[in-house]
Amino acid sequence: MIHIKDLYKSFGNNHVLNGFNLRLYEGENLVVMGKSGSGKSVMIKCLVGLIQPDKGFISVMGKEIKTLDRETLDVLRSDIGFLFQGSALYDSMTVRENLEFPLRRHKRKMGGNTDPEPLVVEALQNVGLADAIDLMPEELSGGMKRRVALARTLILKPKIILYDEPTSGLDPITAKEIIELMRSIQKKYGTSSLIITHDVDCARVISERMVLLVDGINYVEGTFEELNRSTDPKVEAFFKK
Amino acid sequence: MTLYPPLQFYLYLMNTYSPILSGIKRFFIEIGELSYFARRFFKEVLKPPLEFKELLRQCYHMGNRSLFLVLVTGFIIGLVLTLQSRPTLIEFGAVSWMPNMVGISIVRELGPVITALVCAGRIASGIGAELGSMRVTEQIDAMEVSGTNPFKYLVVTRILATTLMLPILVLLGDAIALYGSALVENIKGHVSFKLYFNQVFDALEYGDLIPATIKSFFFGFAIGLVGCFKGYYSKKGTAGVGVAANTAVVFTSMLLFVIDFIAVFITDIFYDL
Ligand SMILES: Nc1ncnc2c1ncn2[C@@H]1O[C@H](COP(=O)(O)OP(=O)(O)OP(=O)(O)O)[C@@H](O)[C@H]1O
Numbered sequence: 001m002i003h004i005k006d007l008y009k010s011f012g013n014n015h016v017l018n019g020f021n022l023r024l025y026e027g028e029n030l031v032v033m034g035k036s037g038s039g040k041s042v043m044i045k046c047l048v049g050l051i052q053p054d055k056g057f058i059s060v061m062g063k064e065i066k067t068l069d070r071e072t073l074d075v076l077r078s079d080i081g082f083l084f085q086g087s088a089l090y091d092s093m094t095v096r097e098n099l100e101f102p103l104r105r106h107k108r109k110m111g112g113n114t115d116p117e118p119l120v121v122e123a124l125q126n127v128g129l130a131d132a133i134d135l136m137p138e139e140l141s142g143g144m145k146r147r148v149a150l151a152r153t154l155i156l157k158p159k160i161i162l163y164d165e166p167t168s169g170l171d172p173i174t175a176k177e178i179i180e181l182m183r184s185i186q187k188k189y190g191t192s193s194l195i196i197t198h199d200v201d202c203a204r205v206i207s208e209r210m211v212l213l214v215d216g217i218n219y220v221e222g223t224f225e226e227l228n229r230s231t232d233p234k235v236e237a238f239f240k241k
Numbered sequence: 242m243t244l245y246p247p248l249q250f251y252l253y254l255m256n257t258y259s260p261i262l263s264g265i266k267r268f269f270i271e272i273g274e275l276s277y278f279a280r281r282f283f284k285e286v287l288k289p290p291l292e293f294k295e296l297l298r299q300c301y302h303m304g305n306r307s308l309f310l311v312l313v314t315g316f317i318i319g320l321v322l323t324l325q326s327r328p329t330l331i332e333f334g335a336v337s338w339m340p341n342m343v344g345i346s347i348v349r350e351l352g353p354v355i356t357a358l359v360c361a362g363r364i365a366s367g368i369g370a371e372l373g374s375m376r377v378t379e380q381i382d383a384m385e386v387s388g389t390n391p392f393k394y395l396v397v398t399r400i401l402a403t404t405l406m407l408p409i410l411v412l413l414g415d416a417i418a419l420y421g422s423a424l425v426e427n428i429k430g431h432v433s434f435k436l437y438f439n440q441v442f443d444a445l446e447y448g449d450l451i452p453a454t455i456k457s458f459f460f461g462f463a464i465g466l467v468g469c470f471k472g473y474y475s476k477k478g479t480a481g482v483g484v485a486a487n488t489a490v491v492f493t494s495m496l497l498f499v500i501d502f503i504a505v506f507i508t509d510i511f512y513d514l
């Protein structure tokens with residue numbers, strides 16, 4: 001589904017990515033771990049064309065990102081869900097308007113309906129927040145915001161979901177709820193997910209395969225168990241209690 | 242070691258004036274980047290979809306946010322201008338020319354400039370802060386990935402809204418400033434409102450009103466453009482939002498005076514002031 005080859009990106013003298021490689025297969029949950037500031041967010045923003053990489057090949061569902069014009073890119077993006085690190089709800093709009101927003105441009109995703117209401121309600125029910133439909137984002141707690149953001153991501157029924165630190169800034173219990181949600185969504189819709197996190201518990205529960213991003217490259221890959229047993233100091237640093 | 246005197250003088254100049262020089266340089270770099278931004282605006286404004294609903298919403302917001310302020314400042318300017326020029330005009334025995342003088346100076350210059358400055362403080366900073374915080378919290382990125390062109394949806398609508406709304410606000414500001422002036426004349430000089438306004442409209446020509454209105458369009462454009470530019474490219478972090486709002490006001494105000502200067506220059510050519 002996703003193929004990244006030799007990705008390079010630097011900001012001035014700050015070389016963030018130095019030849020990063022990654023593959024995401026269909027139906028898979030892949031976790032990418034890395035220190036804060038190691039360039040995880042930069043990497044997934046390159047995936048959806050929010051950041052132009054300096055060098056490297058990126059293809060998503062068989063289409064190479066940098067060759068696409070705006071129109072095709074938008075169509076492709078509607079198949080990719082993106083959960084932002086800080087939820088990124090539009091704070092001048094209600095929850096309902098937030099969820100309707102992606103539907104404005106992607107009418108065909110509404111399955112012939114002209115009224116977005118049932119889709120909005122369904123998406124909110126999926127995340128257990130059907131009551132919050134008329135609230136403003138500022139009236140929601142951090143965990144609720146994350147769920148609304150997830151609902152907004154799901155409303156287009158994406159084939160791939162990119163999660164940028166879905167549990168950061170949440171207490172362990174809420175984090176667990178979010179993880180459960182992610183799993184149930186995956187089961188329900190059969191999406192492939194790329195999950196960025198530095199939360200070991202999250203990685204343990206959800207990952208089928210993991211990639212460690214260290215010094216701008218994919219340092220090691222493997223299952224959680226394999227990496228947990230590793231004796232490489234750079235890998236151990238992530239799993240130490 | 243002694244330096245060749247002209248070189249010494251040059252170094253002296255550089256040391257004394259380099260902050261000023263670099264300030265000027267920065268200003269021109271900003272102008273360059275701004276024109277690039279403006280070019281992008283003109284490219285995108287013609288492309289469908291129009292985002293008409295959002296445009297109306299923005300127009301409403303602009304008017305709503307600044308109308309009260311514009312009316313209050315306009316009223317006070319009219320009042321003060323009349324009060325302060327009365328003694329001088331009386332001395333010259335020309336107090337009956339008050340409506341002509343006030344009318345022309347308000348319609349030609351004071352109305353547009355002061356309304357624009359008030360709006361720069363109110364609207365440009367508001368847009369800068371709003372877009373800046375949307376940038377910082379990744380809302381602009383979120384819009385982009387959800388298939389809406391954020392430049393069209395956020396920037397184009399706002400610039401159009403300020404461009405359309407400012408001339409309207411200027412007209413309202415002019416009207417209330419003239420009313421303030423008439424009030425003073427009515428109380429102090431016992432001139433009836435009817436007489437006062439008759440005289441004002443006699444004095445005014447299309448040559449006063451049309452250039453001022455065109456100028457107001459440009460003022461509105463500058464306010465929207467700079468506010469959006471600063472907010473859209475706001476630096477990361479919450480501090481970036483403050484900087485965006487602040488520099489938006491400063492830069493807009495400077496730009497307004499530059500535009501005003503150019504406008505007066507051009508009007509002079511066409512109408513022979
Ligand atoms: N727009 C930008 N301009 C300049 N530097 C940037 C920009 N975006 C990211 N960086 C730099 O790239 C590096 C990686 O940032 P990134 O946000 O990808 O980190 P991250 O791995 O997501 O960290 P975190 O876990 O804290 O989210 C940082 O050093 C950051 O300073």
Ligand SMILES: [Mg+2]
Binds near residue numbers: 041
């Ligand atoms: Mg990040």
